[in-house]
Every structure is written in structure tokens, then in C-alpha cells.
Amino acid sequence: MDRFEDDGSESGPFLEVDNLSTGFPTPRGVAQAVDGVSFKLERGRTLGVVGESGSGKTVLSRSVMNLLPKYAIKSGSVRFRGREISSLSDRDMRAVWGTEMAMVFQDPMTSLNPVKRVGVQITESLNYHLNQKGKDADETALALLRSVRIPEAQRRLREYPHQLSGGMRQRVSIAISLACGPRLLIADEPTTALDVTVQAQILDLLQAQQRDRFMAMMLITHDLGVVAGRTDDIAVMYAGRVVEKAPTKILYRNMKMPYTEALIRSIPKV
Ligand SMILES: Nc1ncnc2c1ncn2[C@@H]1O[C@H](COP(=O)(O)OP(=O)(O)OP(=O)(O)O)[C@@H](O)[C@H]1O
Ligand SMILES: [Mg+2]
Incomplete structure (x- = not known):
């Protein structure tokens, strides 16, 4: 599927969730974790x-x-930008x-890779999703770290997650979530x-x-x-x-x- 074109021709709500249900099988039947949820955003x-x-x-x-x-076990509908x-x-x-769509998780330690430098984790995502490489990707990564207000961003790019405070780690994982817009x-x-x-x-x-x-x-x-x-x-x-x-x-x-x-x-x- 191609990246959706932003040509202004979308109709309907941006995100429309209708009667969404999700259950998990258990020995005693299906445990309904989400039960008929509808909303628009x-x-x-x-x-x-x-x-x-x-x-x-x-x-x-x-x-x-x-x-x-x-x-x-899922039923119901999720329409995003006019598509199911x-x-x-x-x-x-x-x-x-x-x-x-991107997600920010509770614990940045689980969403970040502990054995990869922060900068590499961002540029990999830019490379994979946007085909940005080399210097371009490095510059975007630096701009992203600055945009999430990480001090000494240049130096942080070369650090590993464990070298950062919890708050800094969450800023990095937010930067990664935002990387591809x-x-x-x-x-x-x-x-x-x-x-x-x-x-x-x-x-x-x-x-x-x-x-x-x-x-x-x-x-x-x-x-x-x-x-x-x-x-x-x-x-x-x-x-x-x-x-x-x-x-x-x-x-x-x-x-x-x-x-x-x-x-x-x-x-x-x-
Ligand atoms: N992968 C899974 N397999 C089986 N049951 C699950 C699974 N994930 C969640 N559940 C069950 O679905 C229900 C809803 O869980 P969920 O994690 O969505 O709750 P939550 O509102 O996010 O709670 P919390 O505030 O603790 O994060 C729970 O009863 C949970 O045990
Ligand atoms: Mg939860």
C-alpha cells in the first residue's frame, strides 16, 4: 500500500472507530478486552x-x-483517512x-534498543520509512533531538539509552515516534x-x-x-x-x- 496522498480530497472523519471489539481466547471462553467501542477523532x-x-x-x-x-479475536471497523x-x-x-500512525509507550527502555546508539535508532527508522540516508538522515536525527529539547543533542546521538535519564529516554522515544511525521x-x-x-x-x-x-x-x-x-x-x-x-x-x-x-x-x- 502506498503512503496516502495528502491531496485534500479525503472525505469523512480522520479516524473513525466503529463498534470495535477485541477478545482473547481463554479456557473458559473469550475474554472481551474491548467491547463495542466507537469514537471519531x-x-x-x-x-x-x-x-x-x-x-x-x-x-x-x-x-x-x-x-x-x-x-x-477482533471485530468492528477502524477507518483511517477514509480507508478501512x-x-x-x-x-x-x-x-x-x-x-x-505512531505510538509512544509507557517504558522507553522497552521501546528503545539497549545495544544501539540513539542516533542510529533514529536514522534507521528514517532510512526504512523515508529512504533518507547518510548525511541527510544524520541532520534530521539531530533536528529531531533538538525539537524534543534534548540538551547537547549532537553528543547524545552517539550515546546508548542506558546513558540517558528516564526523562531523556522518553524524549528520545518520542523523537523516534515523530521521525517519520x-x-x-x-x-x-x-x-x-x-x-x-x-x-x-x-x-x-x-x-x-x-x-x-x-x-x-x-x-x-x-x-x-x-x-x-x-x-x-x-x-x-x-x-x-x-x-x-x-x-x-x-x-x-x-x-x-x-x-x-x-x-x-x-x-x-x-
Ligand atoms: N495479549 C493478551 N492476551 C490475553 N489477554 C490480554 C492480552 N492483553 C491484554 N489482555 C487482557 O485484556 C484486558 C485489558 O487489558 P489492557 O492492557 O488493555 O488494560 P489497560 O486499561 O491498558 O490497563 P493498565 O492501566 O494496567 O495499562 C485485561 O484483562 C488483560 O488481562
Ligand atoms: Mg495499559
């Missing part, structure tokens, strides 16, 4: 997805990305991953592994990048405090379902579900 907009541990946030984001284990992608093969998805960024608990002061910096960075690049973003967290000032809309998940969805401002003013109130009460007061 436009370009340049941000959706917060909140819910307690095990409510299906990660499985939802992986279902949207078409990044599930083979044994997962939920039935595409891994081979076809490779034209989408990285360049169209995705239009949709899914950040799954991007700050949970970091301490509180660094959390805010990384969230600010994601927000700034989302705005500068006019990306759509799904920001996934179990913490309503994280998405409060940083998303346009919030979907609250419980047991695989979206139980409440509203523009962020309205959700905080007028919660329908006691579950959502409980999530808000659980925000630690710093």
Missing part, C-alpha cells in the same frame, strides 16, 4: 482515554493500530506504522514510569509537538489529572467499554458516572 484534535487498570486502554490502542497478537485498515495485513500496515500519535501511559516533575515536562512536550505538527493524538492514562488540561475530549473506559465521552471541559463539570467521579477523586493532590 479529527486531525489536530486530542482524545484522552482514561480508565482503571485492565479496563482495555492498551488493547484499544493496539486494536486501532492493528498491532495485536495473531490469536486476538482493520483488516490489513502486517505487510500492508508497514506502510502505515511510523509514517501514518505521523498524522496520528497514540501515547499509552507515556509518563507513568517517570517522576512527577518530569511527567509534566514530557506531557508539555507531547502537547507542543501535537500542535506544531497538527497531529491527532490519543493520550491514554489511568489518571484523569493528566488529561485534564491537555485534551479536547475524554473517553472514560470501564470493562472494555466507553462508559462516558464528552468534551474535556464538560466532563469535569458534569459527570454522569459515579465511576468517573471516583477516577477524579483518585487524582493525587500534589
